[in-house]
Amino acid sequence: MSPDLNYEDVTLIWLDENINENFDCLDTKCRLCTIVNYFKVFDNVQETVDYVQSALHEHLFLIVSGSLGETVLSCIHNEFQLKFIFVFCMNKEKHSEWTYKYEKICGIFIDKYELFHNLTAKVRIYEKSLLTISIFNRSYTTGEEHSIRDYTIEENVNLMWLEAFINILLDVPLDKNVAKQDMIAECRLYYTNNPAELKKIDEFENNYCPETVINWYTRDSFVYRLVNKALRMLNIDIIFKFRFLIIDLYQQLKQCHIDYMKSLSTIDPNKVIHTVYRCQHIGTHELEKLKASIGNMICPNSFFSTTEDCLMAQSFVAGSSSSECVIFQIDIPDSYYQNAVDTSNYICPFLKIENLSQFQSESEVIFSLGALFRIESVEKYNMWFVCLKFEDGNDELIKDFYQTDKLENQTYDWQSRCSVEDRILLLTEKFPLSSRNIINIYIKYGVFADVDGLTTAKTLTTYRKGFELLMKCLPDYHYALTIAMQLSIGLLYCNRGERFLAIQFGEEALHVAETYLQIDHECSLICYNYLAVIHQIEDQYTESLSIYEKMLSIAKEHDNSSALLAIYFDINRITCDFGDYEYEMVSLKKMVELERKLGCENLENNYYQFGSYYERQENFTIALYYYKEHFQCLLKKHACLIDLLRSYSRIGKMYEKYNHYIAALQIYIRVLLAEPITLISYGCSLLRNQISHEFIPNIKLKYNYILISQFVSNIKKNVS
Structure with missing residues (x-):
């Protein structure tokens, strides 16, 4: 925490051309510093104007001498970031002539102790009224x-x-x-x-x-x-x-x-908290957002301070002419108390803290981080009233918000998670159980896009910063988090089409894995898998296959059958895409062998894979055998009708391919007759998809085409 940066809310500026290092000035500076720690002193009007206009995200309080006040305020009074002005001078009457024109002026002070008192009160009220709501x-x-x-x-x-x-x-x-x-x-x-x-x-x-x-x-x-x-x-x-x-x-x-x-059953019913208030100034455009958001949810970004006393709430408000005074009235419905059964599951607790607070007379009620409120109404009386209802987590929207991490509470393994993103999430299985959900969420959702949908340098910096903070929380997992960060950022560059940078980040992650996590071979496998996928996206078949073979070597060395199965699956996919039929068959056989070893053989999928392989080899007889076995598997597990019809049509297609037209036609007709309504809802005719252009002419040569075509035509009409 550098003293050169402002970590508090208020920045105090003192402008006076006669500021010097005499005892009175030094004493004033010291006392002002105790009120506002971040304190800037100027003796030049233009420097003050430049600073105020550049401090767009600060909350500025200005102390100005009478001699310079009118000059500087003509330039900066309407700046949004300038909140309050205190005129500190020797002649109150003289400067009253011009100060009335400026609404942000809180007073003219000739006694510094009176200035300190008023400044302290205004700063405290202003800090108390600040709030950010999403x-x-x-x-x-x-x-x-x-x-x-x-x-x-x-x-x-x-x-x-x-x-x-x-x-x-x-x-x-x-x-x-x-x-x-x-x-x-x-x-x-x-x-x-x-x-x-x-x-x-x-x-x-x-x-x-x-x-x-x-x-x-x-x-x-x-x-x-x-x-x-x-x-x-x-x-x-x-x-x-x-x-x-x-x-x-x-x-x-x-x-x-x-x-x-x-204690609700034993306390005075009048002491049950039902309505609390908070008053603050907000900008006009922000008020419009609230008015347009009735029925939606808001969430304060900090502990949310309120009071049961509406008049007390109004005393804690400080604003300017460019803002509107708004009273938030928060109702805690009876249903909250009636539905509160399991006290261990309170998501956002609240408490009347009068006995614990430094200021016991304020009737303060504080809500915890993450409290959610529904906007019920926004209406204007003598001032704006925004009515909110405290939500206890039963609403579906609220459940979605609070349980995001629960939705991400998944187990990642080599078989069930095949995408490169999910393989990166294999790293989270190494972290403490309590932190896995958080890290999963951050890896998957931690980077946001700018208005053009592109990841910017700023968002990448934010993303990296988040990982660095996770490393602080989990110092024993520093290197695993570094790998997750490098691969995640690399994927972002890959999605932007910057594959060279994507590979560079992958290689950096691999260096960390092989240098610092040698005992954990899966970290290296995850990095290699990432690099193989990037090369595959670039259609660099040889490089990608070479990396997969390196992964095979590592997995075999450590007898990691689970990883071996996943790697052979990836090899099968890439060899299929690039037409390397010999290697594709090798990988298929290895997959079956490993599935049997691990006790997770998937006959249905294997029959389909082998059938597809032999079909592409134009060995339709063997393909037909495997497709028939695939169909039998679907029947045994009572698969849905559409899956059965797809599989059965595939069998018909194999009969057609080696000229068994009668058998093919019988299957196609059975498909049409099976469930016309289902076929219509499916969106297209399976018959149209499966019958080739050559099929009808060949039928015409051997059979009475007129009778058959009339029969098929009638069936099609019935289906339509």
């Missing part, structure tokens, strides 16, 4: 940081990644003492020049325990400011540094929520 709705595109995010593909992945990251923090073993010391060291580095925060950091180090986490989170301190902005902006680096505290906060909220739910 909307499950159609996309909007803007260039600013907003309090409401669009649920575009990028936001989808960001939010999914945040949820996934929190889950992995909860599940992966953590040495909290080490994590705590890491966090404290980073905070001390960031607040090097802020003695007030350094004192709080010392207090945190000496007195913190999990039971006090809510108190610390609600205090006016570095904890709230750093954690809240990191969550709101999805700054995974900072989230990781505060991982133990986020875990403690979530777990205490959940345990207290369980205790609260268990």
Whole structure:
């Protein structure tokens, strides 16, 4: 955490041409720094204007001298990122003449202690009111940081990644003492020049325990400011540094929520939480998004602070003339309490924290990360009211959102997962069970596309960053994650048509596997499989086959029959595509041999594969034998009618190929008569697909074509 970057919400600017290094100025700077850590000092109007106009994603508070105020405000007052202005001067009456024109001015101050008091109050209220919400709705595109995010593909992945990251923090073993010391060291580095925060950091180090986490989170301190902005902006680096505290906060909220739910039968019904409020300023265009999203879901990106007191909520609001004041009214329906049976499965706990908070008079109710709310209405009275309903996870949309990782909870093995993507996911089988779902999701969905559908350098950087954070969480699996990262990024380049880069990433992954994971031969096999597929896509048959043969050598050396079977399957596929019939037959026989060894022989598939092979060799007699056996397998397993008809038609085609026309015609007619309705729903006539152009002329020479064609024509009419 570099002191040169702002990890808090507010940036404070002080512009005064008379700033110097005398004691009073130094004292003022020190005191201002304790209020806002990220602090910029200017004595030049143009430099100030340039900075304000460049800080598009910051929340700027400006202290300006009376002599420069009117000049600088004429240039920057309407900048969206400039939130509040404080005029600090020697003559209040003189500057009252021009300050009334600017709505963002909070006051004119001649006493610095009065300035400190008002600035502190305004900063605290503003920080408290900041919130980022993701909307499950159609996309909007803007260039600013907003309090409401669009649920575009990028936001989808960001939010999914945040949820996934929190889950992995909860599940992966953590040495909290080490994590705590890491966090404290980073905070001390960031607040090097802020003695007030350094004192709080010392207090945190000496007195913190999990039971006090809510108190610390609600205090006016570095904890709230750093954690809240990191969550709101999805700054995974900072989230990781505060991982133990986020875990403690979530777990205490959940345990207290369980205790609260268990006590419902004994507490005063008036103390049951039914309605809470939150008030904040949002931009006009953001309000329009809310109005267009009625019935949809929203999800705050951080712990969500509310209060049971509507008037109290309105006191915690700070905004500007370019925004609208909105009261969010959140209803917790009776059904939530009635349906709460299994207390261990509360997904998003909430809690009234008055006894645990630093500010007990605020009647604060805090919702955990990932809470979901349905937008019920957006209406204008004396101010805008947005009515939300807390959702408890029973809604299908909510289940889909929360259970994404469960949907990805699959076992990957060499036989059942044949695509190159799934073979990469074989790496996840090596990770702790609790983290596999998270890594599966990130590998499969972690990269999002830009508006043109192309993966950009920025998204690749984000993707790589996510893997690096996974490596921090799972340091014992650093090299396996490195391989997964290289192969996943390589696939993205492959999909973009940049095959040279795709091969380069594959070779880098293979180098890691062969250098650092020699004892785990499957990592090398996965890398070789990736490279073989890339060469195959490039129609480089010789190179691809050579790699598969290298894989065979490795799998045989380690007696890995499962991998051998999968490799022979891939060899069979590539030799079939490139017409290498001799090698194709070798691979088919090896597949059957290995299936029998592993006890997973698939007679149905094998008969079909051999039939297809001999058909392409134009050995129709042997092909007919295997297709008949394939048909018998389908009959025994009571396959669906369409599969049976396909297989039976294939037999007819073999009879036709070696001129047994009567047998072929009998089969085709039986296919037509089998189930006309099914054939119609299938979309096309199997007879039309199977009968060759030469078939009818040959029939005509040997049989009474008129009678047969009339018969077939009548059948076709009936089918139609």
